[in-house]
Amino acid sequence: MNQFQAFHQQYLAEFNHYLDEHLRQEIKQPELQAGMLYSVEAGGKRLRPFLLLAALKTCAPQVNPRDYFRVAGAIELLHTYSLIHDDLPEMDNDDYRRGHLTNHKKFTVGRAVLAGDGLLTHAFSWLATTKLTAALQVKLIQILAQAAGPQQMVAGQMTDIVHAGDHLSVAQVEQLDAQKTGALITAAVLMGAYCGQASPQLRQQLQIYAQNFGLAFQIYDDLLDLRGNAKQLGKAVGKDQAAGKNTYPEVLGLKAARAQLTQALAAARAALALLPDSTVLLEDALAYFDLGAVQ
Amino acid sequence: MNQFQAFHQQYLAEFNHYLDEHLRQEIKQPELQAGMLYSVEAGGKRLRPFLLLAALKTCAPQVNPRDYFRVAGAIELLHTYSLIHDDLPEMDNDDYRRGHLTNHKKFTVGRAVLAGDGLLTHAFSWLATTKLTAALQVKLIQILAQAAGPQQMVAGQMTDIVHAGDHLSVAQVEQLDAQKTGALITAAVLMGAYCGQASPQLRQQLQIYAQNFGLAFQIYDDLLDLRGNAKQLGKAVGKDQAAGKNTYPEVLGLKAARAQLTQALAAARAALALLPDSTVLLEDALAYFDLGAVQ
Numbered sequence: 350m351n352q353f354q355a356f357h358q359q360y361l362a363e364f365n366h367y368l369d370e371h372l373r374q375e376i377k378q379p380e381l382q383a384g385m386l387y388s389v390e391a392g393g394k395r396l397r398p399f400l401l402l403a404a405l406k407t408c409a410p411q412v413n414p415r416d417y418f419r420v421a422g423a424i425e426l427l428h429t430y431s432l433i434h435d436d437l438p439e440m441d442n443d444d445y446r447r448g449h450l451t452n453h454k455k456f457t458v459g460r461a462v463l464a465g466d467g468l469l470t471h472a473f474s475w476l477a478t479t480k481l482t483a484a485l486q487v488k489l490i491q492i493l494a495q496a497a498g499p500q501q502m503v504a505g506q507m508t509d510i511v512h513a514g515d516h517l518s519v520a521q522v523e524q525l526d527a528q529k530t531g532a533l534i535t536a537a538v539l540m541g542a543y544c545g546q547a548s549p550q551l552r553q554q555l556q557i558y559a560q561n562f563g564l565a566f567q568i569y570d571d572l573l574d575l576r577g578n579a580k581q582l583g584k585a586v587g588k589d590q591a592a593g594k595n596t597y598p599e600v601l602g603l604k605a606a607r608a609q610l611t612q613a614l615a616a617a618r619a620a621l622a623l624l625p626d627s628t629v630l631l632e633d634a635l636a637y638f639d640l641g642a643v644q
Numbered sequence: 645m646n647q648f649q650a651f652h653q654q655y656l657a658e659f660n661h662y663l664d665e666h667l668r669q670e671i672k673q674p675e676l677q678a679g680m681l682y683s684v685e686a687g688g689k690r691l692r693p694f695l696l697l698a699a700l701k702t703c704a705p706q707v708n709p710r711d712y713f714r715v716a717g718a719i720e721l722l723h724t725y726s727l728i729h730d731d732l733p734e735m736d737n738d739d740y741r742r743g744h745l746t747n748h749k750k751f752t753v754g755r756a757v758l759a760g761d762g763l764l765t766h767a768f769s770w771l772a773t774t775k776l777t778a779a780l781q782v783k784l785i786q787i788l789a790q791a792a793g794p795q796q797m798v799a800g801q802m803t804d805i806v807h808a809g810d811h812l813s814v815a816q817v818e819q820l821d822a823q824k825t826g827a828l829i830t831a832a833v834l835m836g837a838y839c840g841q842a843s844p845q846l847r848q849q850l851q852i853y854a855q856n857f858g859l860a861f862q863i864y865d866d867l868l869d870l871r872g873n874a875k876q877l878g879k880a881v882g883k884d885q886a887a888g889k890n891t892y893p894e895v896l897g898l899k900a901a902r903a904q905l906t907q908a909l910a911a912a913r914a915a916l917a918l919l920p921d922s923t924v925l926l927e928d929a930l931a932y933f934d935l936g937a938v939q
Contacts, residue, residue, distance in 0.1 A: 378799035380806050434761060439754035459734035462757060463802050466729060467794030473768045474789035483778035490785060494769035499762030504673035507758050511675050
């Protein structure tokens with residue numbers, strides 16, 4: 350077990366408990382509580398919040414990650430909303446996610462839209478009710494709103510659904526994925542860096558790391574979709590191709606897509622190597638990418 | 645023309661220009677920009693942002709309302725998102741809104757969900773990028789996220805769709821409407837009060853005013869739906885009843901609903917009467933309710 354995995358294992362149960370406990374306390378409307386909890390507790394890996402906490406620990410080794418669960422939780426609420434809305438029939442139309450029925454299949458489309466709306470708005474509630482300084486809270490809200498909003502994540506999702514079936518260029522696919530997937534991963538790492546009072550230089554390196562992590566994440570997901578199996582992916586396989594989605598293997602070819610994945614991981618490592626202090630947690634987070642699974 | 649109407653007329657074109665200019669500058673993805681602008685510019689009265697600005701002027705007569713257009717704009721973006729999502733087929737299933745095709749009829753359901761998601765998230769972007777102090781920005785974000793999120797507005801909408809066709813008690817209808825409609829109106833007034841550095845006593849009176857304004861707003865809308873004409877309402881008439889929605893005339897009877905509307909307006913006026921300074925703007929805002937139209 351590497352250090353990121355150990356860190357993840359050390360705090361995962363407590364973090365999950367934090368999400369569960371606070372959502373149950375704060376959300377009283379029964380169907381809304383049920384809808385929000387259903388997807389938050391559908392077995393996510395908590396990759397984004399743990400990248401946030403790992404970046405925080407990298408910048409400020411002395412802090413207690415538990416004191417930042419509310420910030421890390423906000424990014425998980427935001428991410429969960431994006432999955433619920435992406436799965437809707439008029440979006441990606443997925444029936445399964447992480448091996449469970451998607452929110453709208455479990456409940457209804459109307460209830461799924463509202464569970465997503467509730468999670469999205471509540472993420473900002475959480476960021477505005479931490480014990481951090483007001484200046485830091487505003488910064489975190491800026492980062493999250495800009496990454497998750499119509500300038501990035503929602504823009505990428507719109508391009509994705511509008512251009513499903515069209516042939517996009519490599520540059521267009523890169524922009525789409527940087528917006529749709531990369532922006533939130535980058536936001537997570539940057540939010541951790543701001544919480545850890547990172548210098549502008551340190552933040553810049555962590556941003557390069559995060560952007561390459563995000564790029565690798567999308568290529569890896571595309572390759573798994575094409576080559577993996579349903580169990581590993583937790584959803585239907587070959588669906589992107591069937592839907593005419595613009596994926597990396599589709600626009601680059603399989604070999605070049607694999608090469609770009611390897612290159613992104615190397616660039617992420619190189620960004621960390623320039624830093625004076627220990628970056629083992631973030632280095633080890635790159636073991637998320639199992640290259641053997643996509644050969 | 646009363647003073648609220650004059651205030652509204654004085655700033656409306658500039659405020660609309662602010663919304664249009666900033667959304668065009670900030671949202672680059674073409675379909676998303678089009679979808680967001682379509683509903684933001686579909687002829688809304690801008691009631692909530694002008695209540696915010698009127699509360700601000702009441703608390704701080706010396707300020708320039710233009711300096712708070714970004715805050716007022718945030719509440720209009722938020723309100724517009726709520727209309728787009730409420731109109732969706734699996735929610736209220738409306739084809740027309742303010743005399744125009746609803747967003748999902750003009751575009752598609754998928755694009756309408758994303759236009760709403762974009763507006764919701766962008767409201768928080770705007771609140772986190774004003775020139776106000778960080779402490780005030782955090783306060784405004786807290787108020788808006790709590791009013792618009794799963795503790796209030798989204799909870800009310802969930803109750804509304806889950807219990808359409810059920811018979812709710814008067815108390816249940818009151819709670820539903822306070823959440824679904826009242827919370828955002830109250831948030832607008834409170835945000836204006838905070839921007840105007842109102843004392844806790846002043847804020848409390850303005851909150852009572854706003855809660856009664858919100859209650860009156862929902863009863864009035866229900867009565868218009870029942871008795872008004874499509875032109876006044878800008879949407880289909882008698883739809884709530886057909887959908888088995890729990891409205892005030894439905895649960896209270898027509899006469900008692902009208903009496904409660906009159907009572908709410910009196911309570912709103914009484915809350916203002918207790919204040920030492922001029923409250924003419926907010927008093928005049930109550931002329932929004934044309935009692936003759938619902939007799």
